[in-house]
Amino acid sequence: MDNDEKTAIDVDGVSKIFGSGPDAVHALDDVSVAIRENEFFTLLGPSGCGKTTLLRLIAGFDHPTAGHIRLHGENIAHLPPYKRPVNTVFQNYALFPHMTVAQNIGFGLEMLGKPKREVAASVDEMLSLVQMRDLANRQTSQISGGQQQRVALARALAPHPKVLLLDEPLSALDLKLRKEMQIELKRLQSETGITFIFVTHDQEEALTMSNRIAVMSAGKILQIGTPREVYDHPAERFVADFIGETNFLTATLQDVEGSTATVTLPSGKPARASLPSGTHPDAGRQVSIVIRPEHVTLALPSHETSLTGRLEDIVYFGTDTHYRLRLADDTLFIARMQNRRDGEAAFDPGAEVGIVLADGAVQVLRD
Amino acid sequence: MADRPFAIKRQPGFATIALICFVMLYAPIITLVVYSFNAGSSIAIWEGFSLRWYAAAWENELVQDAAIRSLVVAVCASLFATTLATMAALGTTRTRPYRGLTATYAMINQPLMVPEIVTAVALLIVFAVFKQTTGYDGLGLLILAHTAFCIPFAYLPIRARLEGMNLSLETAAADLYATPWMTFRRVTLPLMWPGILAGAMLAFVISLDDVVITEFVKSAGQETLPTYMLGQLRRVITPEINAISTALLAISILMVTIFFFLNRKKM
Ligand SMILES: Nc1ncnc2c1ncn2[C@@H]1O[C@H](COP(=O)(O)OP(=O)(O)OP(=O)(O)O)[C@@H](O)[C@H]1O
Numbered sequence A: 001m002d003n004d005e006k007t008a009i010d011v012d013g014v015s016k017i018f019g020s021g022p023d024a025v026h027a028l029d030d031v032s033v034a035i036r037e038n039e040f041f042t043l044l045g046p047s048g049c050g051k052t053t054l055l056r057l058i059a060g061f062d063h064p065t066a067g068h069i070r071l072h073g074e075n076i077a078h079l080p081p082y083k084r085p086v087n088t089v090f091q092n093y094a095l096f097p098h099m100t101v102a103q104n105i106g107f108g109l110e111m112l113g114k115p116k117r118e119v120a121a122s123v124d125e126m127l128s129l130v131q132m133r134d135l136a137n138r139q140t141s142q143i144s145g146g147q148q149q150r151v152a153l154a155r156a157l158a159p160h161p162k163v164l165l166l167d168e169p170l171s172a173l174d175l176k177l178r179k180e181m182q183i184e185l186k187r188l189q190s191e192t193g194i195t196f197i198f199v200t201h202d203q204e205e206a207l208t209m210s211n212r213i214a215v216m217s218a219g220k221i222l223q224i225g226t227p228r229e230v231y232d233h234p235a236e237r238f239v240a241d242f243i244g245e246t247n248f249l250t251a252t253l254q255d256v257e258g259s260t261a262t263v264t265l266p267s268g269k270p271a272r273a274s275l276p277s278g279t280h281p282d283a284g285r286q287v288s289i290v291i292r293p294e295h296v297t298l299a300l301p302s303h304e305t306s307l308t309g310r311l312e313d314i315v316y317f318g319t320d321t322h323y324r325l326r327l328a329d330d331t332l333f334i335a336r337m338q339n340r341r342d343g344e345a346a347f348d349p350g351a352e353v354g355i356v357l358a359d360g361a362v363q364v365l366r367d
Numbered sequence B: 001m002a003d004r005p006f007a008i009k010r011q012p013g014f015a016t017i018a019l020i021c022f023v024m025l026y027a028p029i030i031t032l033v034v035y036s037f038n039a040g041s042s043i044a045i046w047e048g049f050s051l052r053w054y055a056a057a058w059e060n061e062l063v064q065d066a067a068i069r070s071l072v073v074a075v076c077a078s079l080f081a082t083t084l085a086t087m088a089a090l091g092t093t094r095t096r097p098y099r100g101l102t103a104t105y106a107m108i109n110q111p112l113m114v115p116e117i118v119t120a121v122a123l124l125i126v127f128a129v130f131k132q133t134t135g136y137d138g139l140g141l142l143i144l145a146h147t148a149f150c151i152p153f154a155y156l157p158i159r160a161r162l163e164g165m166n167l168s169l170e171t172a173a174a175d176l177y178a179t180p181w182m183t184f185r186r187v188t189l190p191l192m193w194p195g196i197l198a199g200a201m202l203a204f205v206i207s208l209d210d211v212v213i214t215e216f217v218k219s220a221g222q223e224t225l226p227t228y229m230l231g232q233l234r235r236v237i238t239p240e241i242n243a244i245s246t247a248l249l250a251i252s253i254l255m256v257t258i259f260f261f262l263n264r265k266k267m
């Protein structure tokens, strides 16, 4: 949102329709997003929401049905993929099977017409960057999945693109390797200073790695923001539901002041709530609100507790404990509290307990 | 028995029938090969081992002439046919599916279905008109005819290879600054190469032993090995024919073996 940050990729009102007539698929529907230089930007969304399609449009493998894509302010519609300073790490890696690891990594530079010596030096640098020096002369069919992933990454980074597109590069890896590669990707991004556009359908991956996240659903971008913003202040039900666990309640809006409002909870008590950006709903309206399970604490019912419910069960998770409560209007409410050394007031199932909301815990959704 | 799955191998008489088939297939060929080494001049009475008929065939100028012509035609025709088949295979697998794609497949493979004699007669008529109007009756016509019927044979292995090749490799090359031409040279061509070689060899073998079309199309004095042999059969039959046949067989076996190993090397 800072204007002094330069925009690397500007997607402006882009739509992509596959096919025509009744079987037309609206893979992207009027998508606009400005991705900044040096940013680790993540496209997050369920399968089939159009993530790969958007990357393919940026890389130039496909053309938008409507809208424009600009790179550093310049319209790149007329540029074929081989003239765009954008490289891709493919979902299936797409390593050249008839070339060695080193030849794969050097391919882009070679095609750019760089002298042999420069290519060799760059390949060497990339091999150390992804810690693959020992395997430089292996055939790509003779290395493991994680190693192939690194080669694909090195191959895409070697020509020093302005923007690197990564299409679910970690989805084929097992959990441990995945965690390692997440850290490695973050390190590579900060070391190279290249803008990363990273695609995933794993919300945890998106939250831990990104500078900003765009949450997509059915060809639309629903919300763009920092991991904190989309997690703490989801603007739509889909976003709140897709990212993390959450409690949905219905409340009535009272006073609206700027970006916050007072709402009346189902219990009849008032609470401060954040409004989704850019909305000015009228007081008196019924709205959906979300409260994250970890943004509340449990206490004995008193005038300080905003909601009360009957404790149904308690699940111990080591670092924290989940409490399932049934509110007066029969909705389920989940609270999550960290376990401490000294232990806290323990609650027994069946007990009537109160819920204390932390500051900023209540978020109003755009309906 | 009843609860076992159906297995053709256990049917009564299966082994016998299979054996008879193999004997019928290979007994004549083995006889032919054996008698090519006959010392006598009969193709049915064994008179001892000798390589005299190989020597005779080797020194026979007519055989030499026909053999060279056969090789020239087969090499040229397989080269042209493979080039065309490669382009056809690229056009039918490396483009977006278009209307008439199935029709195109059918058109390319149709010569496999048309009886050879029909093609031969058709070519005879066309070439007769051509020869009359232009006065040209050189080997080019024979090469052209062979190229035509070799295309589908070259096309099949090349297309099979391309279909097994992931398009994303070419996309990746384009992403890495390779122009369409460089993508073709550095990625598509090296990967489809085994298919091209296999197609070329198949075309070569098919061209080498063609009789029917050659017999109809050739101008006077343009004997190839098979038509020469056919001509000889009308005169005296000596083991020389066996020797030539055995040599052709050896070349074919060599080709098919190479074809097999190239195909096995598929990723
Ligand atoms: N070439 C195409 N022709 C027709 N429809 C397509 C084509 N490519 C994608 N689609 C459709 O567009 C929609 C978006 O596809 P896309 O591949 O972008 O999804 P995605 O978000 O990358 O999903 P995933 O997480 O499964 O990879 C899907 O409904 C898909 O079926």
Ligand SMILES: [Mg+2]
Pocket: A051, A052, A053, A091, A167
């Ligand atoms: Mg995808």
